[in-house]
Amino acid sequence: xxxxxxxxxxxxxxxxxxxxxxxxxxxxxxxxxxxxxxxxxxxxxxxxxxxxxxxxxxxxxxxxxxxxxxxxxxxxxxxxxxxxxxxxx
Numbered sequence: 001x002x003x004x005x006x007x008x009x010x011x012x013x014x015x016x017x018x019x020x021x022x023x024x025x026x027x028x029x030x031x032x033x034x035x036x037x038x039x040x041x042x043x044x045x046x047x048x049x050x051x052x053x054x055x056x057x058x059x060x061x062x063x064x065x066x067x068x069x070x071x072x073x074x075x076x077x078x079x080x081x082x083x084x085x086x087x088x089x
Contacts, residue, residue, distance in 0.1 A: 001022075001025070003026075003029065003070075006022045006025055006026050007022075007026075007040070007062050007064065007068075009021075009022040010022040010023055010026065010040075011064050026040060029042075030042055030043070031062075032078075032083055032084070033083070033084035034061075034078065034082050034083070034084075035082045035083070035084050036079075036082040037061075037082075039061055039062050039063070039064060040061065040062045041059045041060070041061045041062075041073075041076075041078060042059060042060045042061075043057065043058075043059060043060075044057070044058040044059055044060050044072060045057060045058050048075075052080075053079060053080060053081070054077050054078055054079045054080055055077075055078050055080075056075065056076065056077045056078070057075070057076065058072065058073070058074050058075070058076070059072070059073050059076045059078065060072055060073075061073050061076075
């Protein structure tokens with residue numbers, strides 16, 4: 001399945017096994033779920049800053065609210081405390 005289809009399943013089949021499988025596949029494709037913003041992020045390039053608590057840099061994120069598409073976020077700080085990491089790939 002394509003990325004758009006996976007995002008559709010993730011957001012519109014909530015609480016189902018299909019949502020779990022979509023999330024698992026997105027993680028395999030290096031997307032990471034941000035619990036605070038409730039959306040998926042992927043590194044656009046290597047972070048400019050990396051610490052034990054966060055990384056900062058340019059990311060692609062999936063905008064499910066206003067445009068249903070991928071957008072670029074420059075100089076974004078991704079706090080690891082908001083990283084969903086309970087789903088094993």
